[in-house]
Amino acid sequence: MKFEVVTIKDIAKALNLSTSTVSRALRGSYEISPETKKLVLEYAERMNYRPNPIALSLKEQRSRAIGVVVSEIANNFFSQAIAGIESIAYNRGYHVIITQSHESKERELVNIQHLVSRSVDGLLISLSSETSDLSYLQQLYEKGFPVVLFDRISNQIDTHKVTADNYMGAFHATEHLIYQGFKRIAHITSSTHLSITRERLQGYKDALAKHHIAVNENLIKYCNHGGMMIDEVEVAVEDLFRPKIKPDAIFTAGDRLSTICLGIIKQKQGAIRKAGFIGFTNTNLADLFSPPVSVVRQPAFEIGQSATELLTSMIESKRPVTTFETKVLPTNLIIRESSLQQQD
Amino acid sequence: MKFEVVTIKDIAKALNLSTSTVSRALRGSYEISPETKKLVLEYAERMNYRPNPIALSLKEQRSRAIGVVVSEIANNFFSQAIAGIESIAYNRGYHVIITQSHESKERELVNIQHLVSRSVDGLLISLSSETSDLSYLQQLYEKGFPVVLFDRISNQIDTHKVTADNYMGAFHATEHLIYQGFKRIAHITSSTHLSITRERLQGYKDALAKHHIAVNENLIKYCNHGGMMIDEVEVAVEDLFRPKIKPDAIFTAGDRLSTICLGIIKQKQGAIRKAGFIGFTNTNLADLFSPPVSVVRQPAFEIGQSATELLTSMIESKRPVTTFETKVLPTNLIIRESSLQQQD
């Protein structure tokens, strides 16, 4: 099952020229006479010649492809980020190879090794929630392999990073709840391995502190699988609302976490149902919810774009890049009914 | 900015052997003595040798990668389908290269050419809404290049196809609305170029016919950009509800179409707001809507898996495949409040 294509050799043979001449003619080299150029160009056009990228990769030691590792494609944030990645990569002539870690550090490692062996020119990574040891990546990176971290970043490795302003996003969300009069604001988040978890948690805590509300560790729940397991979230919600003194608002720190939590709330009655709600999520459908849901929205598309720009510039840089930037893009607080204090 | 790796040549030099011997030792050839094998294997292991997939691709004329063309990644159906594709491809040792057509036939063509020139071993395609002329694909396919169509298929090309049972999905959805007492059921769909449009439309019409309801062409609106342009949908909805005699229910035929339509309905009053609603969508959040939305859900993940299984079997088939199957997977009708007749 082969798919025969014309090569530079075929053209050379047909035109009674050498492959070098054909190659140079195609690349418009000055050392080829205009007549020969025209001849070759026209024939190549007619035969629909396309240079073989694999051969080029082998010769030039680059593949013009970048690898992406995310936890899950079917997640609003990531699918939007990938769209952003693809938009820039496409323009710069790179292919995008996508892999999912499913929040597993083993799978993440296998994916990275796979991509590297496949000679991708660079890597765009959002860490899995299990990942704490970055030594493999570190090692790879120190050998000069371009890596850009996005969304879930780490300070264990010194390279370009792009992320949303998780701290301020969480801070403003929490402060908004406080302004609305909520006093006992619960926070449901994921593994503390993740930078986004820690940043959002800090924003939450600092907002409370600013308004002289003591942080209550019982109001903070960690779902280590980040919403990959529904049970985990159910347990967290039930734990929160079991005590006599219940939370009056919930602030969730992740896309899946938010939607799952909303689903659980919907099935419940009483205090749970009445609690204020705001969450980090990138769904476009939040205003269709009942009640319309307040969200912290991340500029996912732009994060993907920005990370890809940094990566391609690193790949194409002549000398080793030594100064790195960490881009922090502002989040968008969209207030709808769910986070408003009900007057009753 | 290079990333130096050990090659078979390095091993040969270090061990004072020829590359042929090293190659054979690594592949466990019988003509290499056990001692030499052991020596090579251990050294390769120690140096963390990985065969260069690019070189292999060049030699073997295959890349162990499959190309995917969809209209948009950030769409529930496609992101779920891609997850299914990736799950099978991963197990069979293939990489997945994803591209988006953004519903443009030019972009689709460029992507396909790009992927082919990059020597993907096969193609998984869901056609753009603009595509009517499949001659390029046809031509490619006739040269023996493995192609599997999924979701948006075409009978212009004879190969494996995988799709949801759009006809029955639409039929049952429409019939459900009829059973609920709705009489004037509008249908908002996309370009008739698409197989899914035609199949769903036919299901809709046949359900009406079965229940002796005349098809009213004024109640059918075609959004040729399939929800990529919001205006288009707004115009459609307004056109539907402008006449004196208004529809009492809406049935939408696509993911984006459904959610956009729901957004529009939400902003309106009166007849529009009160109309029954059901739509094709793969969002997981439909029961969080207000009211909870009835949907026709496609087995997106399974469609992706199935298409990938067929493609890889085609790629790996020794002799040309001549008999093709069209897999039709059942849809899932999930009834919630939005499609129930309100008793008032």
Added chain:
DNA sequence: AACGATGTCGGGAACGATTGCGCAAATAAA
């Protein structure tokens, strides 16, 4: 002792493209 059989290994072409170098012919300069 001569021969074939077997076991181990290396040489080199091939996959498709680029590119430094060299060579011949044509042209320009002396």
Added chain:
DNA sequence: TTTATTTGCGCAATCGTTCCCGACATCGTT
């Protein structure tokens, strides 16, 4: 006319790997 320069093109190496052949050495057989 002779020399120098330019023009136009081919040879061959290279990227990493596989694989067809051919080259030996060793062993057993007659």
